[in-house]
Amino acid sequence: MKFIAIACTILLILTKVCFAGNEVIVYTSEDKIFSEPVLLQFEKKTGIKIRVIYDTEGTKSTGLVNRLIAEKDKPQADVFWSGEPVRPVLLKIKGLTTPYVSSAAADIPKTYKDPDGHWTGFSARARVILYNSSLVSMDERPLSILDLVKPKWRGQVAIANPLFGTTAIHMTALFVVLGDGKARKFMDDLKANGVKIVSSNSEVRRLVARGEVKVGITDTDDANVAVRDGSAVKIVYPDESGMGTLIMPNMVCLIKNSPNQENGKKLIDYLVSSEVEKSLAFAMCAQMPLRHDVQTPADVLTIAAIKGMDINYHDVAVRLDEISEFLKQWAGY
Secondary structure, three states: HHHHHHHHHHHHHEEEEHHHHEEEEEEEEHHHHHHHHHHHHHHHHOOEEEEEEEOOOOOOOOHHHHHHOOOOOOOOOOOOOOOOOOHHHHHOOOOOOEEOOOOHHHHOOHHHEEOOOOOOEEEEEEEEEEOOOOOOOOOOOOOHHHHHHHHOOOEEEEOOOOOOOHHHHHHHHHHHHHHHHHHHHHHHOOOOOEEEEEHHHHHHHHHHOOOOEEEEEEHHHHHHHHHHHOOOOOEEEOOOOOEEEEEEEEEEEOOOOOHHOOOHHHHHHHHHOOOHHHHHHHHOOOOOOOOOOOOOOOOOOOOOOOEOOOOOOOOOOHHHHOOOOHHHHHHOO
């Protein structure tokens, strides 16, 4: 009996070791409906078991970043897949990532890669204006984010909580591009004009689609869901004659001292591949490949077709911390 007990203990230990060596743990703020098929395909291709922790809709990226910071001394995640481009930069600044330059990303433009190899971008979204085409004509549609402070849009604009996710990044990017004075004035004027602050970008989409507001600022994935659902909505890529549209690639990074480093690298290789960019372009989220030669549906624009905001994601990451108190006060927290 003693021999059997010892044998069982050894078998259990070996099983745990083998299992641990054949898994990868990923934290992701990308919507589950879009990220899960990609991760399951990786699992099928490689035989490496995926363990995934998703963020909530309301706290996009912020919740997982706080968790990664809390786990700094004993990392649990191998890879962080961010649905936006600033949180991985913050993790680099805080010393939580380790460099990994994937050969699979060689043809991704350098604008979307950290020069030190700490993060790599792929498939992008953009911040757009979504308007209800039953209530707003083509001639009336706002062409600039800055137009939304005009009296004609009083009480008719929705925006997601600026403390989280892509809205926080967008508002911070305005501080970088416009300067503090103009950015603060824009946000104060927007609030004075009766902007509706809601829980998420998907809620912005729903309000516009239902005609409860005429206009909303949201992401292309949410906007495209409304378009493909047949809602009476249209999309404006704002500020094409001015500061441009904020482009937000997904970003992926390898966590420093994570338990499964080699498998983490394999997952990163897969996520930044042209195969995944094509998959996300044809998914409901309709994300835009960063590569110019990836096939896309007819209704998905390429990066080259949009005037992108001239922005450095590192600068946005630094400013995000600096203006957080202003954003809390602005949002009423």
